[in-house]
Amino acid sequence: MLRSRLATDLGRLALNLRFAWYGPTRAVFEELDPVAWERTGHDPVRLLEQCGDQLDAAARRPGYAARVQDAAEELATYLDADDTWYARSGGDASRVVAYYSAEFALADCLHTYSGGLGVLAGDHLRSASDLGIPLVGIGLAYRDGYFLQRLDASGWQHAEPARNDFHRAPVSPVVGADGQRLTVEVPIGDGRVVAQAWHVAVGRISLYLLDTDVEANLPHHRDITGQLYGGDDDLRLRQELVLGVGGARLLEALGVEVAVHHLNEGHAAFAGLERLRTHLRAGADLPAAIEQVRRELVFTTHTPVPAGHDEFGWDLAAYHLGPLAGELQVDFPALWQLATAPGEERWSQTVLALALAGRANGVARLHGEVSRRMWARLWPDRAVDDVPIGHVTNGVHPGLWVGPELAALFDARLGDDWRAGEGPAVWQDVAKIEPAMLWGTHVRARRRLVGEARDRLATQRRRLGVGTDGRGLDPDALTIGFARRFATYKRATLLAHDLDRLAAILGDDERPVQVLVAGKAHPRDDAGKHLIQHLVGLSRDPRLKGRLVFLEGYDLDLARSLVAGVDVWLNNPLRPLEASGTSGMKAAMNGVLNLSILDGWWDEAVADLAPHAEVGFGWAIGDREEGGDEHARAAADADALYRLLAEQLVPTFYDRDHDGVPHRWVTMMRDAIGLLAPTFSTHRMVGDYVTGAYRLVPARSEAV
Numbered sequence: 115m116l117r118s119r120l121a122t123d124l125g126r127l128a129l130n131l132r133f134a135w136y137g138p139t140r141a142v143f144e145e146l147d148p149v150a151w152e153r154t155g156h157d158p159v160r161l162l163e164q165c166g167d168q169l170d171a172a173a174r175r176p177g178y179a180a181r182v183q184d185a186a187e188e189l190a191t192y193l194d195a196d197d198t199w200y201a202r203s204g205g206d207a208s209r210v211v212a213y214y215s216a217e218f219a220l221a222d223c224l225h226t227y228s229g230g231l232g233v234l235a236g237d238h239l240r241s242a243s244d245l246g247i248p249l250v251g252i253g254l255a256y257r258d259g260y261f262l263q264r265l266d267a268s269g270w271q272h273a274e275p276a277r278n279d280f281h282r283a284p285v286s287p288v289v290g291a292d293g294q295r296l297t298v299e300v301p302i303g304d305g306r307v308v309a310q311a312w313h314v315a316v317g318r319i320s321l322y323l324l325d326t327d328v329e330a331n332l333p334h335h336r337d338i339t340g341q342l343y344g345g346d347d348d349l350r351l352r353q354e355l356v357l358g359v360g361g362a363r364l365l366e367a368l369g370v371e372v373a374v375h376h377l378n379e380g381h382a383a384f385a386g387l388e389r390l391r392t393h394l395r396a397g398a399d400l401p402a403a404i405e406q407v408r409r410e411l412v413f414t415t416h417t418p419v420p421a422g423h424d425e426f427g428w429d430l431a432a433y434h435l436g437p438l439a440g441e442l443q444v445d446f447p448a449l450w451q452l453a454t455a456p457g458e459e460r461w462s463q464t465v466l467a468l469a470l471a472g473r474a475n476g477v478a479r480l481h482g483e484v485s486r487r488m489w490a491r492l493w494p495d496r497a498v499d500d501v502p503i504g505h506v507t508n509g510v511h512p513g514l515w516v517g518p519e520l521a522a523l524f525d526a527r528l529g530d531d532w533r534a535g536e537g538p539a540v541w542q543d544v545a546k547i548e549p550a551m552l553w554g555t556h557v558r559a560r561r562r563l564v565g566e567a568r569d570r571l572a573t574q575r576r577r578l579g580v581g582t583d584g585r586g587l588d589p590d591a592l593t594i595g596f597a598r599r600f601a602t603y604k605r606a607t608l609l610a611h612d613l614d615r616l617a618a619i620l621g622d623d624e625r626p627v628q629v630l631v632a633g634k635a636h637p638r639d640d641a642g643k644h645l646i647q648h649l650v651g652l653s654r655d656p657r658l659k660g661r662l663v664f665l666e667g668y669d670l671d672l673a674r675s676l677v678a679g680v681d682v683w684l685n686n687p688l689r690p691l692e693a694s695g696t697s698g699m700k701a702a703m704n705g706v707l708n709l710s711i712l713d714g715w716w717d718e719a720v721a722d723l724a725p726h727a728e729v730g731f732g733w734a735i736g737d738r739e740e741g742g743d744e745h746a747r748a749a750a751d752a753d754a755l756y757r758l759l760a761e762q763l764v765p766t767f768y769d770r771d772h773d774g775v776p777h778r779w780v781t782m783m784r785d786a787i788g789l790l791a792p793t794f795s796t797h798r799m800v801g802d803y804v805t806g807a808y809r810l811v812p813a814r815s816e817a818v
């Protein structure tokens with residue numbers, strides 16, 4: 115009896131991804147079998163498969179069954195709540211938003227993301243759930259996610275497949291009224307591609323992942339959802355047709371009436387064509403149908419880096435889009451014109467999305483400006499400031515990103531509201547937390563991180579036979595984190611610009627400093643792989659005393675430990691190429707101080723909020739310089755970085771009172787949490803989308 119109740123409760127908890135961001139639920143899975151929890155990559159479905167015969171013992175463990183039952187009841191209450199932020203603010207529950215994204219970071223066990231875009235999309239769903247927004251997600255069910263990173267003895271990155279097995283994951287097949295798998299068809303080049311779908315419960319939100327690995331498809335179409343960002347332009351185009359057209363058709367097949375389609379990046383732009391088809395079929399002519407689509411389409415652009423904007427040549431586009439153009443009864447050249455900038459001969463997903471969206475935005479204030487300049491050529495008769503691209507600054511989800519040590523402190527001192535509540539008032543009481551308490555909590559997070567880093571490094575050294583084993587790391591040293599994709603504009607090796615100066619800062623035995631680095635280079639980006647190799651080489655350089663280490667396999671799990679456990683988060687991109695950046699927001703929510711170039715979110719954080727700080731919540735490297743010679747820029751930025759470290763960070767961190775607490779530093783930590791957490795939360799961001807875009811789509815002339 116007890117056992118079956120326990121199995122039912124655990125099964126329910128396993129099938130809702132809220133476990134991934136709600137610590138108390140995650141804890142009941144971990145407690146069931148900590149070793150199996152690690153071995154399954156934090157997959158509760160496989161955990162329960164493997165631990166079936168342990169349930170009797172678990173049911174007899176003091177308090178366990180009660181904790182599971184509490185968690186199950188808490189989830190049921192969460193799912194049923196009707197006093198959500200959206201309801202309280204007069205939101206219309208029937209105005210459903212469809213949110214399309216090529217990647218979603220959902221849980222450690224689902225390899226359905228590559229980096230920041232996916233993390234943002236996942237946090238968007240998590241906050242939409244917490245705030246009660248009527249939203250459904252659309253994505254792709256990749257058989258292989260973005261790769262697992264393995265370094266060889268020389269520090270060269272190798273890519274191993276990151277397999278998804280949707281039959282043994284916290285997802286369910288989508289079936290129709292007849293009990294059979296529901297499918298949709300997408301016209302593509304040489305045939306019709308059939309896609310089935312998987313349902314993922316993300317709290318209150320339903321996410322549907324389309325999957326072309328079905329028997330009815332030709333082999334090369336079965337493989338469309340074979341790999342995240344794999345293959346060439348041909349595959350990318352077919353993936354995007356499945357995402358955009360297949361996604362919109364799936365929602366129709368499910369009977370979901372969508373008021374707003376939100377395209378997270380140009381990957382999903384074909385959803386606009388599918389909406390166009392619907393309005394044309396209802397009798398509108400092309401200009402009228404475009405106007406109608408604009409009333410329901412929101413588009414977010416995510417990068418000023420040209421390679422981040424998908425483009426296709428005429429032949430490829432004409433071939434694959436020909437059948438869809440036929441269904442629209444529009445000549446292909448008319449579509450081509452919609453998707454190409456004046457005088458350019460490439461189909462651009464961004465141009466198409468901008469042509470069809472009633473609301474378009476960048477992801478930070480500065481990125482909004484940069485995007486208006488970048489796309490001004492599409493509106494030759496307008497001043498740059500009047501280009502209709504606004505901004506909604508990104509955020510991160512507090513429940514997912516605040517580490518367990520601090521989360522427990524927040525639970526005790528801020529009440530539940532910090533997880534799901536919106537607005538600065540929620541975070542006000544951070545100012546009342548005693549410095550020694552906040553510091554002690556952070557030190558525990560740092561010590562856990564250093565322990566995990568040592569374990570990872572020791573395992574890596576056993577495998578490779580060379581490298582540091584992490585003994586150079588000190589759990590009490592000033593710890594700097596740098597983790598991100600190894601795109602060249604992020605300048606991962608800037609800190610090592612002048613090795614003597616770096617060695618002098620790290621090597622002081624009285625006031626040690628250490629650096630933890632992580633990140634993946636794209637499998638085809640050899641320049642990025644060389645940067646990783648260079649850093650791995652430095653980790654073995656005796657001058658740095660083992661105080662700079664490279665941690666393999668950057669992912670959600672490692673990111674969570676890093677942003678909670680380091681003291682400083684370093685960010686040194688080439689301004690203005692970091693559209694927003696979100697890892698620094700995760701760090702700030704954990705009281706970690708940012709040391710960053712004034713780019714992306716940090717530019718506006720410093721401009722708007724630094725004046726309200728008691729002491730300050732971090733440091734700016736340089737002063738908004740842009741352009742010029744890249745080498746000179748790097749030398750100047752590195753110089754500023756070393757000066758800040760030596761003259762400000764190290765002295766402040768090691769200036770301790772008689773209790774060993776660095777008072778000024780802790781005041782900065784409180785400023786970071788109190789001022790930055792409410793603003794750079796996805797609760798604020800999703801709220802901005804609701805009030806500034808979802809409710810008001812048809813406002814082409816104004817920016818968001």
Ligand SMILES: *Cc1c(COP(=O)(O)O)cnc(C)c1O
Pocket residue numbers: 228229230231233597598599668669670673694695696697698700
């Ligand atoms: C947050 C996050 C990112 C994005 O970080 P940026 O600061 O935008 O570079 C990338 N990868 C993972 C695993 C993350 O958690």
